[in-house]
Amino acid sequence: VLIVDNNVPTVALTSTTYMTQEGQPAQVCVTKDLLTASDIIGVITANPIVASNAATPLVQFKNGSYPFTIAAGVRVTCVNITTYDDKIMTGPRVFSASIGQATSTGGAVTMGNPSTAQVTIVDNNVIPFSFVTNNVPVPKNANTTTVCLQKLGNSTQTISVTVYTTPLTALPGVDFTPVQQTLSFLPSDTIKCLSIPILDDGIAFTGDKIFKVGFNTSSTTLYPKGSIPESTVTIQDQSVVRVSFTAPIYVVRQSQGPATVCIVATPSAAVPVAVTVVAGEDPSPSARASTDFSAGSYVITIPANTPPQSPFCTNIPIVDNRVALQPNKTFTVTLQPPNSRVVVSPPSQVLIVDDHPIIVTAVTPNGTYPSVPQVCFKSDRSVAVSTVVKIVGDITTVASTRKTVSTYIVFSPNNAVACVDLSNYTEISTVILKPEEPPKSDPNFKPPPPGANVVMIIIPQSTPAPNVATVNDTVIGDPLYAVPLLLNISNPLDGPALCYEVHGAPNTIFNLVSDSCTSVNAYYSPAIIGSDPVAINVITKIGVVAIDSSGVCQWIKVDLDGCTAFVNGVQVNTSYQQADIGVRRIGDRVRVSVPNCGKPNLVSWVVCEQTMGVRMMRFVISRGLNLTPTSHGIIGQFWNIPISMVHYSGTLPQGYDSIDPLYIITVNPPRSPSRSFLGEQYGRTWDNTKKTCYYSGGAQGGRTGVATPDNSVIEGTYTDYITSDLFSTQFLYTQFKGCPSGSVA
Numbered sequence: 045v046l047i048v049d050n051n052v053p054t055v056a057l058t059s060t061t062y063m064t065q066e067g068q069p070a071q072v073c074v075t076k077d078l079l080t081a082s083d084i085i086g087v088i089t090a091n092p093i094v095a096s097n098a099a100t101p102l103v104q105f106k107n108g109s110y111p112f113t114i115a116a117g118v119r120v121t122c123v124n125i126t127t128y129d130d131k132i133m134t135g136p137r138v139f140s141a142s143i144g145q146a147t148s149t150g151g152a153v154t155m156g157n158p159s160t161a162q163v164t165i166v167d168n169n170v171i172p173f174s175f176v177t178n179n180v181p182v183p184k185n186a187n188t189t190t191v192c193l194q195k196l197g198n199s200t201q202t203i204s205v206t207v208y209t210t211p212l213t214a215l216p217g218v219d220f221t222p223v224q225q226t227l228s229f230l231p232s233d234t235i236k237c238l239s240i241p242i243l244d245d246g247i248a249f250t251g252d253k254i255f256k257v258g259f260n261t262s263s264t265t266l267y268p269k270g271s272i273p274e275s276t277v278t279i280q281d282q283s284v285v286r287v288s289f290t291a292p293i294y295v296v297r298q299s300q301g302p303a304t305v306c307i308v309a310t311p312s313a314a315v316p317v318a319v320t321v322v323a324g325e326d327p328s329p330s331a332r333a334s335t336d337f338s339a340g341s342y343v344i345t346i347p348a349n350t351p352p353q354s355p356f357c358t359n360i361p362i363v364d365n366r367v368a369l370q371p372n373k374t375f376t377v378t379l380q381p382p383n384s385r386v387v388v389s390p391p392s393q394v395l396i397v398d399d400h401p402i403i404v405t406a407v408t409p410n411g412t413y414p415s416v417p418q419v420c421f422k423s424d425r426s427v428a429v430s431t432v433v434k435i436v437g438d439i440t441t442v443a444s445t446r447k448t449v450s451t452y453i454v455f456s457p458n459n460a461v462a463c464v465d466l467s468n469y470t471e472i473s474t475v476i477l478k479p480e481e482p483p484k485s486d487p488n489f490k491p492p493p494p495g496a497n498v499v500m501i502i503i504p505q506s507t508p509a510p511n512v513a514t515v516n517d518t519v520i521g522d523p524l525y526a527v528p529l530l531l532n533i534s535n536p537l538d539g540p541a542l543c544y545e546v547h548g549a550p551n552t553i554f555n556l557v558s559d560s561c562t563s564v565n566a567y568y569s570p571a572i573i574g575s576d577p578v579a580i581n582v583i584t585k586i587g588v589v590a591i592d593s594s595g596v597c598q599w600i601k602v603d604l605d606g607c608t609a610f611v612n613g614v615q616v617n618t619s620y621q622q623a624d625i626g627v628r629r630i631g632d633r634v635r636v637s638v639p640n641c642g643k644p645n646l647v648s649w650v651v652c653e654q655t656m657g658v659r660m661m662r663f664v665i666s667r668g669l670n671l672t673p674t675s676h677g678i679i680g681q682f683w684n685i686p687i688s689m690v691h692y693s694g695t696l697p698q699g700y701d702s703i704d705p706l707y708i709i710t711v712n713p714p715r716s717p718s719r720s721f722l723g724e725q726y727g728r729t730w731d732n733t734k735k736t737c738y739y740s741g742g743a744q745g746g747r748t749g750v751a752t753p754d755n756s757v758i759e760g761t762y763t764d765y766i767t768s769d770l771f772s773t774q775f776l777y778t779q780f781k782g783c784p785s786g787s788v789a
Contacts, residue, residue, distance in 0.1 A: 049151075051078055052151065052152050052153070052154050053076045053077060053078040053080050053148065053153055053154065054076065054077045054078075054153075054154040054155070054156035055074055055075070055076050055084060055086065055114070055143060055146045055153055055154075055155065055156060056074070056075060056077075056143070056155070056156030056157055056159060057073065057074060057075075057141070057142075057143060057158050057159060057160070057161050058073040058074070058075050058120065059073075059158070059161055060158045060160075060161050060162065061162050061163075061164065062141065062161055062162070062163045062164070063163070063164045063165075063166060064127055064163070064164075064165060064166065065127075065165075065166050065168045066104065066127055066128065066129045066130065066137075066165045066166065066167055066168055066169070067127060067128060067129035067168070068127060069124035069125060069126060070090075070105070070124070070125040070126075070127055070163045070165070071122050071123075071124055071125075072088055072110075072122065072123055072125060072141045072161060072163065073120055073121065073122040073123075074086070074088065074112050074114060074120070074121055074122070074123075074143060074146075075114075075119055075120045076114050076119055076120075076153075077156065079116070079117060079119065080116055080148060080150055081116055081150050082116055082148050082149045082151075083113055083114065083115055083116055083149070084113070084114040084147070084148045085111065085112070085113045085114075085146070085147060085148070086111070086112055086143060086144065086145050086146030086147065086153075087109040087110060087111050087112065087143075087144040088109070088110045088112060088123050088125075088141055088142065088143055088144065089108070089109050089110075089141070089142050089143075089144040090105060090106065090107050090108060090109075090110065090125045090139060090140070090141050090163070091107055091139065091140050091141075091142070092107060092139050092140075093138060093139055093140050093162070095138060097135060097136060097137055097138055098137065098138060098139065099127075099137035099139040099165055100137070101139075102128075103128060103130055104128055104130055104134075104137045104139075104165055105125060105126065105127045105128065105137075105139050105165060106125065106126035106127075106128075107139070109144060110123040110124070110125055111123070125141060125163065127165050129169070130169075131169060131198070132169065132198045132199070132200060133167055133169045133170070133171050133197060133198065133199040133200065133201075133266070134167050134169075134199075134200045134201075135200070135201060136164050136165065136166055136167055137164070137165045137167070138162050138163065138164050138165070139162075139163055139165075140160055140161070140162055140163070141160070141161050141162075141163050142159055142160040142161070143155060143159045143160075169197070170197070170265065170266055170267065170268055171195060171196065171197035171198075171203065171266065171267050172196045172197065172267070172268050172269065172270035173193060173194070173195055173196065173205055173261060173268075173269060173270055174193070174196055174269065174271050174272045174273070175192070175193055175194070175257070175259075175273070175274065175275040176192040176193070176194055176235065176272070176275075177192075177272065177275060178272045178274075178275055178276060179275065179276050179277075180257075180275055180276070180277045180278070181278045182242055182277060182278070182279055183279075183280050183282050184219075184242065184244050184250075184253075184279050184280065184281055184282065184283065185244045185282075185283070186242050187241065187242055187244075188239045188240065188241055188242055189239070189240050189242055189277055190237050190238070190239055190240075191207070191237065191238060191240060191275055191277065192235050192237040193207060193227060193235070193236055193237070193259060194234060194236075195229050195233065195234050195235070196270050198231075199229070199231050200231050202228055202229065202230050202231070203228075203261070203262070203267060204226055204227070204228050204229075204261075204262060205226070205227045205229065205236075205259050205260070205261050205267070206225070206226050206227075206259060206260045206261075207223070207224070207225050207226075207227060207238055207257060207258070207259045208223065208224040208225075208257070208258055208259070208260075209222050209223045209224070209240060209255055209256070209257055209277075210255060210256045210257075210258060211255045212253075212254045212255050212256060212276075213252075213253045213254050213255075214253035214255040214277075214279055215253075216255075217243070218243060218245055219242070219243055219253045219255075219279055220240060220241060220242050220255055220277070221240065221241035223238065223240050223241075223257075225238050240257070240277065242279060246312065247283075247311060247313065247314050248281075248283035248284065248285045248311055248312065248313040248314065248385075249281065249285070249313045249314045249315045249385070250281050250283075250314040251281050251314075252278055252279060252280050253278075253279040253281075254276055254277065254278050254279070255276075255277055255279075256274050256275070256276055256277070257274060257275045257277060258273065258274040259273075259274075283311070283385070284385045284386065285309050285310070285311065285313050285317055285385065285386050285387070286309065286310050286386075286387045286388075286389075287307055287309045287317070287319050287346075287379060287381065287386060287388050287389065288307065288308060288379075288388070288389030289306070289307055289377070289379070289389055289392040290306040290308055290355055291306075291392060291613075292392050292393070292613075293392065293393050293394075293395055294377075294392065294393070294394045294395065295394075295397060295596050295597070296362055296394060296395070296396055296397070298362055298364060298396055298397065298398045298399055298400055299364075299399050299400050300399075301361060301362025301364075302359040302360050302361045302362050303337070303359070303360045303362055303394045303396075304357050304358075304359055305321055305323075305342075305357060305358055305359075305360060305377050305392070305394065306355040306356065306357040306358075307319060307321070307344055307346075307355070307356055307357075307379065308352075308353045308354060308355050308356075309346050309350070309352065309353075309354075310352040310353060311352050312349055312350055312351060312352055313346070313348060313349075313350075314348055314349065315348050316345050316346065316347055316348050317345070317382070317386060318343055318344070318345045318346075318382055319343070319344055319345075319346070319379055319380065319381060319382065319386065319388065320341050320342065320343050320344075320379070320380040320382075321341070321342045321343075321344060321358055321360075321378070321379060321380075322340075322341050322342075322377065322378045322379075322380055323337060323338070323339050323340060323341075323342065323360045323375060323376075323377050323394070324339050324375065324376055324377075324378065325339065325375055325376070326374055326375060326376050326393075330371075330372075330373040330374050330375075331373035331374055331375040331394075331396055334363065335363055335365050336362070336363055336365060336373055336375070336396060337360060337361065337362050337363055337375055337394070337396065338360060338361040338362075338363065339375075341380075342358040342359075343358075344356050344357070344358050360377070360394065362396060364400070366425050366426060367425060367427070367428055368398065368400045368401065368402045368423075368425040368426070368427050368428065368431075369398065369402070369427045369428045369429050370398040370428040371398075371781075371782060372395055372397055372595070372782055372783065373395075373396045373398075374393045374394060374396070375393070375394050375396075376391045376392070376393055376394075377391060377392050377393070377394060378391040379391075395596075395597065395783075397594070397595050397596055398428075398595075399594070399595065400425060402423045402424060402425050402427060402431065402455070403423070403424040403425075404421050404422070404423055404424075404433055404479040405421065405422060405424070406420070406421055406422075406477070406478075407421060407422050407461060408420075419463060419464045419466065419475060419477050420461055420462065420463040420464075421433070421453060421461070421462055421463070421464075421479065422460055422461045423455050423460045423461075425460070426457065426460055427455050427456070427457055427460070428457060429457065430454055430455070430456050431454065431455045432452050432453075433452065433453050433454075433455065433462070434450070434451075435449065435450075435451050435452065435453055435464050435477055435478070435479060436448075436449060436450050436478065436479075437449045437475065437476045437477035437478060438475075438476050439466070439475050449464070449466075449475075449477060451464055464477060527543065527544060527545070527546050527678075527679055542682070542687060542709060542723070544757045544758075546678055547581060547762070548566070548568030548581040548583075548762075549568060549581060549762065549766075550568065550569065550570040550581055551567075551568070551569060551570070552567075552568055552581075552766060553565050553566065553567050553568075553587075553766065553767045553768070553769065553770055554566055554568065554678055554762070554765045554767070555676075555677045555678065555765045555767050555773075555775045555778070556677045556678050556679045556680065557675065557677040557679060557680035558675065558676045558677045558773065558775070558777065558778050558779045558780050559640075559641065559674075559675045559676075559680065559779050560641055560779055560780065560781050560782070561590065561591040561639070561640070561641045561780070561781075561782060562588070562590050562591075562638055562640055562641070562646060562780075563588070563589040563590075563677075563773045563778075563780040564586065564587070564648075564677070564680075565587040565588075565767055565769075565770050565771065565772065566583045566585070566587075567583065567584055567585035567586075567587070567770055568581040568582065568583060568584070569582060569583075569584040571658040571660065582658060582660035582661070583604075583660060583661040583663070584603070584604040584605075584661060585601065585602070585603050585604065585661075585770060586601070586602045586650055586661065586663060587599070587600070587601050587770030588600040588601075588636060588638065589773055589780065589783055590625060590638035590640075591639070591641075591782055591783065592622070592623035592624055592625045592638075592639060593623045593624040593639050594623045595782075596623065597782070597783035598611060598612060598623075598625050598638075599611070599612050599613070599771050600625070600627055600636055600638075601770060601771075602634045602636070602650045602661075604652050604659060604660065607629070607631075607632045607633070607634065607650075607652035608629075609629050609634045609636075611625070611627055616628075617629065623639075624637075624638070624639040624645060625637070625638060626645075632651065632652040632653065633649055633650065633651050633652070634649070634650045634652075635647065635648075636648045636649075636650065646665065647665070648664065649663065649664045650663045651663070651664070674714060674715060674779055675779060676759075676777035676778070676779050677765065677777070678758055678765050681758065681759055681777070682711065685711055685712060685713055685714065687709065687710070687711050687712075688709070688710045688712075689707045689708070689709050689710075689723065690708050691707055691708075692706035692707055692722065697722065700724065705724050705725035706722060706723070706724055706725075707722075707723045707725065708720055708722065708723070709721055709722075709723045713759065716759055719759070721757050760776060760777070764776040764777065765777070
């Protein structure tokens with residue numbers, strides 16, 4: 045019997061999917077459904093597929109044919125398809141594996157299912173993430189800081205990383221703003237940074253503060269943390285404290301010492317700040333250590349967390365040297381910081397005002413004189429300058445006749461005893477003399493001791509001013525540099541005026557008035573009227589230094605900007621009145637009144653106005669120009685000095701049209717030679733009154749374009765009147781005494 049074998053084996057893949065790690069062989073297996081008496085041979089073909097995650101031949105796998113043999117007595121065999129590690133994080137990649145052909149020497153072989161499978165290459169690459177640095181220093185006033193994260197590997201897809209902050213000693217919302225932010229790394233990105241707001245608490249010396257910055261990835265397996273998994277941000281406290289005096293000049297009366305000197309600090313500090321105030325003599329000392337004040341170091345401690353600009357003070361003892369009527373004296377106070385993080389202001393000055401009175405008593409209050417040639421009085425203090433005291437009283441003769449005595453004695457710096465000479469009186473029986481009581485308004489008045497028949501009086505010795513031919517009591521400073529000096533005080537609008545131009549210079553300060561206790565400076569600024577290419581200069585600031593009725597220096601400024609007024613650097617909104625210093629602001633006008641050396645107050649109006657299209661100042665001194673003949677300044681030199689005018693009868697000078705309006709004007713200063721200049725009669729166009737004005741002078745204080753440029757009205761030249769500061773009293777012809785030079789406003 046012949047048995048015919050009609051079984052046909054079928055081969056197929058063992059699975060529709062296979063998986064392997066990249067760089068490891070992908071094992072694909074073939075099985076047959078029947079045992080065979082002979083081997084089955086064939087090939088498995090590895091091919092790329094079309095897909096978004098398709099593996100690339102020869103990059104991620106080796107494509108081509110892989111032969112296999114299923115032995116006669118074996119049902120399954122496998123082949124290894126080569127894969128590659130591309131060192132790039134690509135995610136899983138796939139390709140196909142299929143049975144290309146299968147044959148057997150024993151007969152036919154049938155192709156079964158599945159004959160094709162998908163092979164997945166698992167991406168075994170990881171991408172660590174790490175901060176660029178483990179410590180980020182940042183100043184507390186930097187506003188922000190930047191922290192950077194880096195990707196330590198290549199990828200073909202976007203990776204998201206969440207960065208967050210963790211507070212340590214730095215407080216969220218106080219020292220920094222907390223952050224939680226997602227950073228997206230594109231395949232091309234390697235470093236991503238984020239900004240973290242830094243907050244300045246406004247308090248110095250708090251010390252460094254720290255917080256940490258960390259991150260999380262979507263998969264710690266694929267995206268592990270690298271060598272710097274977190275970064276520390278150090279907020280560095282580099283703040284400084286600025287300490288300054290509260291005033292550039294401190295004024296203290298010698299009888300009311302000590303001198304109180306105060307400081308303020310900005311900003312607040314978390315710890316106490318100790319600053320040393322050093323009191324010492326000026327480079328050219330006027331106040332002397334030990335005899336006028338106690339030199340030394342005085343420590344002021346500002347407590348922790350004190351609000352900014354809170355004053356703290358120390359007292360510097362003032363020494364009574366038993367000398368009255370001394371000039372004002374100054375010494376310097378300097379700040380010494382404890383370290384470089386405390387910044388101090390420049391030194392200030394302390395002005396000592398000698399306000400001690402003298403008390404005059406009789407050397408022998410009561411007694412019998414063998415003869416009465418003189419009666420002597422003594423001062424309880426030495427005097428720095430000769431001082432006149434009026435003595436009044438009665439003399440009774442032996443015939444019971446009474447005679448009134450009114451005379452003067454003089455105390456000199458070297459003699460505290462002065463006597464009344466009575467040698468002209470005869471047959472004296474009784475003498476009753478006493479110093480005359482001064483007005484109660486005298487700031488140096490002091491009541492006598494109980495039961496003593498004495499009073500105090502201070503009359504500084506001086507020479508009365510001689511009578512002068514002309515008294516100029518009113519002056520108007522025109523905005524366009526014309527200054528008329530009126531020659532008729534009784535009716536200034538009807539009388540003629542000596543007019544001259546004060547041209548000034550751009551951005552320069554000139555002294556207008558200088559007297560022993562009053563000084564006025566003006567700041568000139570350039571201005572151009574219309575399209576005129578010739579620049580003129582107009583006054584935009586006035587600075588007045590005056591000694592008040594208490595002998596204390598005061599600084600007054602009027603500024604065209606807002607027509608504002610200041611006394612000692614403090615703005616006057618409505619009015620200021622103290623010790624005969626008066627400043628009142630009314631709209632675009634400011635009234636300034638100063639004591640003027642004890643004479644009737646000097647009153648001036650400063651008017652801020654628009655003239656010919658230019659904003660400028662006009663000032664009118666309306667009262668009190670009866671100063672001494674030694675007054676100086678561009679304007680002050682013409683006060684109270686004889687001025688004479690005669691008609692000009694010479695040949696017509698070049699530049700003038702007629703002789704008729706020309707006059708020779710001569711001024712006769714008390715301390716310098718007389719000088720004459722040509723004056724041309726004009727209507728006073730500067731104030732629209734059209735009154736007579738003798739326009740005088742050449743280049744120095746005269747109108748522009750005159751024929752004689754060396755025909756100077758003022759003494760010297762303009763440069764002789766330039767000052768360095770709006771309150772400086774120093775220039776060639778200065779007459780001012782008693783106050784330190786320099787601005788306080």
